[in-house]
Amino acid sequence: MNVFLPDGSRLELPEGASGYDAAAAIGPGLAKAAVAVRVGDDIRDLALPLHEGDHLQIVTPKSGDDYLYVMRHSAAHVMAEAVQTVVPGTKLGFGPPIADGFYYDFDPPRPLTEGDFAAIEAEVNRIRKAKAPFQRSVMSVADAHAYFSERGDPYKVDQVEELTRQGETEVSLYRQRDFVDLCRGPHVQDTGRLGPVKLLSVAGAYWRGSEKNPQLTRVYATGFTSKADLDAHLERLETARARDHRRVGRDLDLFHFDDFGPGFPFFLPRGMTIVNAITAAVREELDRMEYGEIQTPTMLSSQLWDISGHNEHYRDNMYFSEVDGQEFAIKPMNCPGACLVYRSRRHSYRDLPLRYAEFGHVHRHELSGVLHGLFRVRAFTQDDAHVFCRLDQVKDEVNAILDLTDRFYARFGFDTVELKLSTRPEKATGTPEMWDQAEAALRDALGDREYGLKVGDGAFYGPKIDFQVTDTMGRPWQLGTCQLDFNFPERFDLVYTSADDTEERPVMIHRAITGSIERFLGILIENTGGDFPLWLAPEQARVLPISDRHADYAASVREGLRSAGLRVEVDGRSESVGKRIRDGELAKIPYLLVVGDAEQEAGTVAVRARRGGDRGTPTIAELARLLATEAAEGG
Structure with a gap:
């Protein structure tokens, strides 16, 4: 049997040889480092047989995303074992790798919260240190159905039944220690090959994505080859949290969601x-x-959506009403x-x-x-x-x-x-x-x-x-x-x-x-991060009068700039100027304009730019021209 390597060279192997056999034929060091084999678009278990003409690549810790995929898939199994140890009686749903991590869906006998994360992570680390091998086995769908039924795993039984409907006659299972899961693989050789794992969040998820099914608890996590890589990822996540549009939208008064209209x-x-x-x-x-x-129109006869094909292909995602006894759909x-x-x-x-x-x-x-x-x-x-x-x-x-x-x-x-x-x-x-x-x-x-x-x-x-x-x-x-x-x-x-x-x-x-x-x-x-360029900023400038006697001048500054088409407000609260400047910075106002005795007397404005600091003290007309030009150039 002939297979082909990434450089195009041919590798001759015995009929029925596996991915591991291919790695061993290339060299003992590669066989030791190998965790899986990529054949075309598929990443497969090393134990599976290859076929004539396969183009393959051995997956090792140096394989980047392919290795992370296999490692995170394995980490999902380890996390599931840890959850069942920390919360006995937990039933298992799905647990796939995803972009930047993995998740697993659980049906626990009690609420599973972030308060459980420390204990779960500690158990994950104990399992990693045990270096328990991942062992693959194959069962007929009938035997797998009986096996998971005896264990009281309803979601695994449902998975086996779905595979049976799809025409599968056999399924693969993976075991590490006493933990067994229905899975097509692949996995690393043993739990000691896992990098550091971090649990991230908890969310609700319906079984198979349907509201008609039970709601499970989804635990999101991630894993990397090194602590340095994990720390860098967690730092990126923290930055993303700070920029989360839901948080920024709330803080900057941009939009709102209400329980009377979810979504x-x-x-x-x-x-x-x-x-x-x-x-x-x-x-x-x-x-x-x-x-x-x-x-x-927003709403049209359902007959239109029959013609378009939406009723056939998209009906579950549509809202319907009735007008004069005829069904209408909201588009x-x-x-x-x-x-x-x-x-x-x-x-x-x-x-x-x-x-x-x-x-x-x-x-x-x-x-x-x-x-x-x-x-x-x-x-x-x-x-x-x-x-x-x-x-x-x-x-x-x-x-x-x-x-x-x-x-x-x-x-x-x-x-x-x-x-x-x-x-x-x-x-x-x-x-x-x-x-x-x-x-x-x-x-x-x-x-x-x-x-x-x-x-x-x-x-x-x-x-x-x-x-x-x-x-x-x-x-x-x-x-x-x-x-x-x-x-x-x-x-x-x-x-x-x-x-x-x-x-x-x-x-x-x-x-x-x-x-x-x-x-x-x-x-x-x-x-x-809500720090919009001037042309997009909902409030482009904010005037801060130093005291009450500067309120009228602050209003004239506002009107002068607004007449140039700029969006300007006055913050005349009795708070200190320092406090109001800080509030303006938190609100991400592009320009803060401080006016006091000197500015009022000279007809100027002390300009503090969010990008670039102090911008001098131009007149109102000069500032209007500068800001209007900047806004026009940006937009």
């Missing part, structure tokens, strides 16, 4: 100032690119409404491309367990647009959208943008030929731009290009999208009259730049 954000005046600035920035691009802005997306706008008039090939933009307020039912500030809400505004064009216009339209996103994100401080092409999902509408044509058109439009591939991650109606930005902490965020759709024009019978006087179907491009205004704002808050 439905309330924007406060300061928050709406930023929302309006984002919206204005989008509208500038719409004007530049000759979009026509439309508005479609989860704007695109069917845009189709109705298009077909309300006849169109010629000369009319295309038609670009319709809409700031559409949409509603989607999200499980309560996944709601997360502005990142995951049940109502949000999409800066949506739908372009109807001829096939020969697709490339130019998509490239114009790609250029637009580059300009827009740079304006908000996102300089690193990655493109991801998502292809046909398992549940998709339309013919394979439609999808092949749409995917080929997007690839052609991307040309020589660099992009990643997300197989099977397209929308149910068409392939898409997603835009991913990286913030100041190096975290990636999914924002805008550009989706190519041959399907909706067919479903809605959209046509235009061609040059030879026949009817042709337009191509429909769905695009959003922010993705949603709410999510974009949340990401922007965390990227800046």
Whole structure:
């Protein structure tokens, strides 16, 4: 049997040889260091057999993310054992590795809280020091069902039953010491190979993500190869906590969530100032690119959502009502409404491309367990647009959208943008030929731009290009999208009259730049920590009169700056100037303007900038020009 190594060289092995056999054939040192083997896109247990022509890579502690994946997967099992030791009678759900760590879902006989973390971590460390081997075994699904039933593990029984429905006849189990878990692996050789582990937080999670199932306790944790790496990660997490948009949004009075509307954000005046600035920035691009802005109804007949396919593919995420005995749906997306706008008039090939933009307020039912500030809400505004064009216009339209996103994100401080092409999902509408044509058109439009591939991650109606930005902490965020759709024009019978006087179907491009205004704002808050540039700051300057006798002059400073279009307030409280300066710094006001006897007499202002410290004492008119220019240049 021949397999191939990363450098392209061929390695000859006996038939049925395993990943461990391959590592041993390369060298004893590699066999000793090996923890798993990567074959293509899969990371596998070393004990599994290889096959003719496999391209493989041995995973060792020097393998970066692959090693961390295996190590964290193993750490999840160790944490589960520790939890069952600290809280006897705890039942086990799922425990996978995730980005930057891992989690495990538990059903404990008593509440499991962060107060238990110290005892659990101590037990994890005892298990690590024991250097207990991870031992893999295989059972038939019938034997596994009986085994976990006898142990009283209902969630493991449910997993075995699901695997049986999927056609599996065998399952693998892993044991360390007396702890046994249903798992496909892979794992490190023994618990001594684990790096330091830190428990992070507790959350609720429904079994299999359904509100109809029991709610479990999810414990998040992480692990690294060294304490230095773990400490660096914890420091990054602390920075992220300080920038958490929910915390900053509360502290800066930007938005609010209420128990009367879980998942439905309330924007406060300061928050709406930023929302309006984002919206204005989008509208500038719409004007530049000759979009026509439309508005479609929030609620439309359920028959429309039958035509669009949403009732078939998206119904569980929709809200419904009844009007005159007929079912209506609150729109989860704007695109069917845009189709109705298009077909309300006849169109010629000369009319295309038609670009319709809409700031559409949409509603989607999200499980309560996944709601997360502005990142995951049940109502949000999409800066949506739908372009109807001829096939020969697709490339130019998509490239114009790609250029637009580059300009827009740079304006908000996102300089690193990655493109991801998502292809046909398992549940998709339309013919394979439609999808092949749409995917080929997007690839052609991307040309020589660099992009990643997300197989099977397209929308149910068409392939898409997603835009991913990286913030100041190096975290990636999914924002805008550009989706190519041959399907909706067919479903809605959209046509235009061609040059030879026949009817042709337009191509429909769905695009959003922010993705949603709410999510974009949340990401922007965390990227800046609430320290917004002047053009976005809800309060751009604050006047601080030294005493009551300077109140009238402070008011005149405010009015002078407001007449230049600036957002300025006066803090005339009886607190000391030092206290009010400190409060202004905490509120992240870009400019604090102190006025006293000298300033009042000279008609000037003592300027204290958040970035750069003291800025001298310009006159009111001079300061108005300076700040207005800075705001205009930034925006």
